[in-house]
Amino acid sequence: GENVEQHPSTLSVQEGDSAVIKCTYSDSASNYFPWYKQELGKRPQLIIDIRSNVGEKKDQRIAVTLNKTAKHFSLHITETQPEDSAVYFCAASTGTSYGKLTFGQGTILTVHP
Amino acid sequence: GAVVSQHPSRVICKSGTSVKIECRSLDFQATTMFWYRQFPKQSLMLMATSNEGSKATYEQGVEKDKFLINHASLTLSTLTVTSAHPEDSSFYICSAPGTSPNTGELFFGEGSRLTVL
Numbered sequence: 001g002e003n004v005e006q007h008p009s010t011l012s013v014q015e016g017d018s019a020v021i022k023c024t025y026s027d028s029a030s031n032y033f034p035w036y037k038q039e040l041g042k043r044p045q046l047i048i049d050i051r052s053n054v055g056e057k058k059d060q061r062i063a064v065t066l067n068k069t070a071k072h073f074s075l076h077i078t079e080t081q082p083e084d085s086a087v088y089f090c091a092a093s094t095g096t097s098y099g100k101l102t103f104g105q106g107t108i109l110t111v112h113p
Numbered sequence: 114g115a116v117v118s119q120h121p122s123r124v125i126c127k128s129g130t131s132v133k134i135e136c137r138s139l140d141f142q143a144t145t146m147f148w149y150r151q152f153p154k155q156s157l158m159l160m161a162t163s164n165e166g167s168k169a170t171y172e173q174g175v176e177k178d179k180f181l182i183n184h185a186s187l188t189l190s191t192l193t194v195t196s197a198h199p200e201d202s203s204f205y206i207c208s209a210p211g212t213s214p215n216t217g218e219l220f221f222g223e224g225s226r227l228t229v230l
Contacts (some may be wrong), residue, residue, distance in 0.1 A: 101147075
């Protein structure tokens with residue numbers, strides 16, 4: 001089955017800096033890669049996603065890049081703000097089982113004012 | 114967007130009792146729902162896929178007799194933790210795919226924090 005590795009496990013940055021979280025996946029058939037943000041005790045919320053036919057996608061301060069050859073994808077957050085502090089999860093799906101996602105281990109992002 | 118509601122949000126029970134958690138899709142029909150388990154500061158681990166009108170599909174290592182899943186209708190799936198023990202204490206969260214084709218987005222319930230004394 002699919003295996004998703006996520007790094008780093010914790011990331012601490014100063015407000016205004018950029019943050020980068022990286023994930024690798026094992027199944028070359030995976031074609032959908034979402035990123036979720038989860039605040040303490042709350043449900044994960046989708047913040048951005050990318051499909052395998054696209055190399056990069058951007059939404060305001062958030063961007064995701066995908067390298068299919070190397071089987072890795074990354075989340076980039078620019079101009080970080082304290083409210084960006086949360087746990088971020090990457091995930092991958094092959095699409096053969098609609099909606100079935102394999103999640104990475106998560107990254108605890110702390111943005112210091 | 115699609116809304117998934119989960120109940121109860123918190124439950125405390127005694128060891129040996131059973132607990133039922135409900136997951137509802139409020140404004141769309143979900144033929145499939147997913148149940149995840151999340152330990153503190155850890156990732157979401159898929160437990161099983163709930164299928165409306167048929168048996169659930171369990172992930173490797175998940176005891177189907179302990180974690181009973183019923184998908185009674187197109188808007189409701191339930192997870193029953195039978196004969197709960199302290200090691201079953203965890204955050205259980207359900208999710209359902211949206212209705213838009215060609216997207217894999219999952220919509221999550223609020224989660225249920227189970228504490229077994």
